[in-house]
Amino acid sequence: MRQPTPLSNLLRWHRDSLVGKRPPIHENDPHMGWFKVRMVRGGPYVPARIWIDREICPLTGELACDERLLCEIDGERRDVRREWAWLSKNPISKAEYDELCSLRQSIEAMAATHAPFNLQEHVIRPICP
Amino acid sequence: MNNMSPPPRDHNKGPAFNPDLVDELATKADEVADAAGEWKDAGKIESNEQAQKANDFLSGARQLFKEIEERRKAQKQPFLDAGREIDAAFNRVKEIVERAANLVKPLVETFLREEEAKEQARKAEEERKAREEAEAAERARKQAEERNDVVGQQEAEERAEAAREAEAEAQKAESTKLDSATGGGKRTALRTRRYVEIANVNQAMLHYRMRPEMTDLLLRLANAEVRSAKGNPIKIPGFDIKEERKL
Numbered sequence: 001m002r003q004p005t006p007l008s009n010l011l012r013w014h015r016d017s018l019v020g021k022r023p024p025i026h027e028n029d030p031h032m033g034w035f036k037v038r039m040v041r042g043g044p045y046v047p048a049r050i051w052i053d054r055e056i057c058p059l060t061g062e063l064a065c066d067e068r069l070l071c072e073i074d075g076e077r078r079d080v081r082r083e084w085a086w087l088s089k090n091p092i093s094k095a096e097y098d099e100l101c102s103l104r105q106s107i108e109a110m111a112a113t114h115a116p117f118n119l120q121e122h123v124i125r126p127i128c129p
Numbered sequence: 130m131n132n133m134s135p136p137p138r139d140h141n142k143g144p145a146f147n148p149d150l151v152d153e154l155a156t157k158a159d160e161v162a163d164a165a166g167e168w169k170d171a172g173k174i175e176s177n178e179q180a181q182k183a184n185d186f187l188s189g190a191r192q193l194f195k196e197i198e199e200r201r202k203a204q205k206q207p208f209l210d211a212g213r214e215i216d217a218a219f220n221r222v223k224e225i226v227e228r229a230a231n232l233v234k235p236l237v238e239t240f241l242r243e244e245e246a247k248e249q250a251r252k253a254e255e256e257r258k259a260r261e262e263a264e265a266a267e268r269a270r271k272q273a274e275e276r277n278d279v280v281g282q283q284e285a286e287e288r289a290e291a292a293r294e295a296e297a298e299a300q301k302a303e304s305t306k307l308d309s310a311t312g313g314g315k316r317t318a319l320r321t322r323r324y325v326e327i328a329n330v331n332q333a334m335l336h337y338r339m340r341p342e343m344t345d346l347l348l349r350l351a352n353a354e355v356r357s358a359k360g361n362p363i364k365i366p367g368f369d370i371k372e373e374r375k376l
Contacts, residue, residue, distance in 0.1 A: 099178035119189030120157060120196065123164045124182050126171035 002063040004056050017091040030069055030084035034097035037073065037086060042116030044109070046074040047100045048087050074113060146204045154197050161190050187376070237307065241319045244305045256299035263292035 014033030016023040035048040050071050055064035071080035071087070092100070104110045109122050164186060174180045266289035273281030306318045327333050337343045351368050363370065 093177075095176070096178055096181075099181075103182070118192075119185055120193045123160050123189055124185040125164045125167050126179065126182065127167070 004054055004061075004063050005052070005067060010052055014091050017088075018093060025085075025088045027085060028081060030071070030080045030088075032069065033091050034094055035087040036090050036092050036096070036100055039074075039113040040116065043113055044104070044107075044117035045100055046113050047097050047104070048073040048083070049097065050080055050084075050087065145208065150200060150204070154193075154200065157193055158197070161193060165190075237317075238319065241305055241307060245319065248303070248305055252299045256296055259292050259296035259299055263289055263296065266292055 010032045013023050013031035017033070030050055032050050032052055035050070036045040037048055038045060048071070050069055052067055053070045054067040056062070057064050069080045071078045071083050073083060073087075107122055110117065168183060168186060171179075174183055266285050270282055270285030270289065273279075273285055304318045304320075306316055308316050334343070347367075351365050354365060355363060355370060
């Protein structure tokens with residue numbers, strides 16, 4: 001009988017980071033949350049997330065299988081342990097993650113993740129088209 | 130009436146800068162201005178996400194500003210270099226003439242000062258003689274008056290009048306003039322140039338305290354001192370040190 005880990009526990013590291021508490025970062029100990037990274041120096045930010053993959057029995061509320069963390073960067077699945085070291089440097093709020101996703105849809109040039117993003121060429125407006 | 134004179138030789142030269150480059154930058158600047166209008170219309174920034182976007186807008190504007198400035202300097206540099214080259218060529222020749230004149234000027238100044246000193250001595254002597262003559266005329270007039278010598282009195286009064294005129298003439302200040310030898314040069318003379326040295330710095334500063342240049346200078350000195358304190362506590366007499374948080 002295994003109870004699913006409460007969401008508040010899963011997000012504790014992320015929450016503590018956002019308020020500036022600087023929780024420890026261990027290489028083999030990734031945590032759930034939302035992040036932003038650059039693929040190249042000066043490049044546009046790309047959204048990343050680590051979430052929990054689990055199956056909960058609807059009848060008992062218990063775990064049907066092991067919980068595991070999954071990772072996605074710019075919509076692509078990645079190895080969470082390999083990526084954790086650099087994702088952990090830039091946690092962002094869910095709202096910022098959503099805004100970043102929205103911005104990437106409205107500014108085409110942000111799709112070029114491996115080239116520096118030129119703010120002179122892409123003037124940022126309050127409401128992007 | 131038609132103007133029959135031809136236009137100046139290089140009137141079709143065009144501007145001194147690359148107009149296509151300026152147009153390109155102007156287009157970018159217009160877009161920034163347009164976006165700024167939208168930011169202003171959007172009003173107060175209420176969320177961190179919006180603030181980040183506005184920050185990106187400012188970064189882009191700064192980068193464009195820097196690029197415009199770099200392009201401006203690059204366009205201007207050849208002209209600055211040419212100006213320096215022209216100045217160097219002409220100034221070298223000017224300096225030769227200036228040095229030559231400065232070799233001879235002191236000789237003429239010394240001569241004129243000596244002549245002036247001689248003239249002043251001569252006038253002082255004339256003034257003294259005129260004063261003595263006036264005193265002698267006055268004594269003669271009194272003596273003639275005592276003798277009831279009308280003619281004698283009149284002569285004495287005429288002598289006194291002449292002596293007064295001679296004294297007035299001797300008191301007139303005239304600078305010694307130096308004429309041209311050939312007629313081709315200008316007449317010249319020593320000029321009095323007045324200049325100052327600071328005798329009391331406190332009084333001097335009080336005297337000029339209401340001048341805007343004094344305010345500007347004081348602010349400049351104090352601001353430089355505050356900056357060099359690099360955030361450490363500092364007191365400067367006569368100044369309130371304020372703080373504001375700015376981008």
